Amino acid sequence: xxxxxxxxxxxxxxxxxxxxxxxxxxxxxxxxxxxxxxxxxxxxxxxxxxxxxxxxxxxxxxxxxxxxxxxxxxxxxxxxxxxxxxxxxxxxxxxxxxxxxxxxxxxxxxx
Amino acid sequence: xxxxxxxxxxxxxxxxxxxxxxxxxxxxxxxxxxxxxxxxxxxxxxxxxxxxxxxxxxxxxxxxxxxxxxxxxxxxxxxxxxxxxxxxxxxxxxxxxxxxxxxxxxxxxx
Numbered sequence: 339x340x341x342x343x344x345x346x347x348x349x350x351x352x353x354x355x356x357x358x359x360x361x362x363x364x365x366x367x368x369x370x371x372x373x374x375x376x377x378x379x380x381x382x383x384x385x386x387x388x389x390x391x392x393x394x395x396x397x398x399x400x401x402x403x404x405x406x407x408x409x410x411x412x413x414x415x416x417x418x419x420x421x422x423x424x425x426x427x428x429x430x431x432x433x434x435x436x437x438x439x440x441x442x443x444x445x446x447x448x449x
Numbered sequence: 450x451x452x453x454x455x456x457x458x459x460x461x462x463x464x465x466x467x468x469x470x471x472x473x474x475x476x477x478x479x480x481x482x483x484x485x486x487x488x489x490x491x492x493x494x495x496x497x498x499x500x501x502x503x504x505x506x507x508x509x510x511x512x513x514x515x516x517x518x519x520x521x522x523x524x525x526x527x528x529x530x531x532x533x534x535x536x537x538x539x540x541x542x543x544x545x546x547x548x549x550x551x552x553x554x555x556x557x558x559x
Contacts, residue, residue, distance in 0.1 A: 372547050381453075381539050381550035382492070426492070433545040434480075434499065436507065441491035 341365055344427055344440030352448050357414040361427035361440045364408065368429040368438075371403050373412045376424045376442065385425075386412065417447045450475050453551035455540050461557045462530045470525040470554050472540030480543040481523040482507075483515060485536040486553075492539070498523055530558045 344361045351357055359373075370389055374382035386401040388394045394401045400413040410429070414421055427440040456471045472481065482497040494507030498517040512534060514526045523542075527534060535558045541548040 374550075379553075381541075381552050384547040384549060387547040436482075436494055436497060437548060439492045441489070 342427065342429065342438050342440045345443055346441060348444040348446055350446040350448055351417060353417060353419060355417050355447075357412075357417050357421070357445060357447075359412040359414075359425050359427075359443050359445070361410050361429075362408055363410075363429060363438075365429075365431070365438075366405070366408065367431045368405075370430045370433065371401070371410050372428040372437070373399075373401055374426040374428060374439075376426060378423075382426055419447045419449050421445065422447045452476065453540055453542055453549050455538075455551040455554050457554060458552065459555045461559065462527075463559050464531060466530050467526070467528050468530065468556075469527075470538055470540075470556075472523045472525070472542075472551060473521055474523075474540075474542040474549070475521065476542060476544070476549065477520070478542035478544050478549075479520075480545065480548075481517065482541045482543070482548060483513070483523065483525045484539045484541065485509065486539060487536050495525065495538075530556075532558045534558050 342363045373386040376382040391403045391405045398415045402411040424442040424444050426442045428437045430437045453474045483495040484492045493509045496515040498504045501520040504515045516524045538554045540551040
């Protein structure tokens with residue numbers, strides 16, 4: 339079983355819809371969880387950083403962590419065509435550890 | 450702040466040639482990383498550094514060397530390039546709360 343699993347997509351949704359992106363993981367020691375957005379031919383950009391279980395909201399973005407299920411989600415409300423990108427989940431055990439990345443989900447927001 | 454910058458942006462090498470990729474950050478971050486990104490493989494860690502003068506191997510270190518002589522700079526060297534090293538290389542830096550990435554270097558080895 340891979341350490342971090344993420345559906346590669348592509349996921350296509352109409353503009354204005356709520357988008358749900360997900361990752362599952364196998365290592366119960368992961369405590370720090372991140373979401374990155376990567377536009378084509380650009381470097382990944384940190385979107386959300388969370389510690390342990392619970393929700394974190396930032397504008398139209400909400401990150402959710404369920405450690406009991408080893409499942410994390412990123413919700414995008416009122417999706418825009420500019421949200422079209424690849425979204426990478428990432429996680430680590432301790433603050434000083436290396437990050438383990440998912441392979442990314444390609445998202446298309448249709449105007 | 451420029452954030453994380455990478456030099457060069459593009460490079461074409463012939464098999465057996467050597468080159469150095471330069472990463473610079475102006476955020477006073479302790480941690481710096483080199484990744485490669487290939488289609489279907491995601492981001493893979495090559496080498497990383499937890500502070501000036503320190504380096505450590507990541508997931509795919511073979512064929513690469515690194516140096517962190519100054520806190521703000523992290524160099525990635527290819528001593529004898531191989532076609533398997535054709536990839537997009539990203540540098541990143543962190544203070545321990547998520548990593549900030551550079552724009553990438555597209556390297557082709559013929």
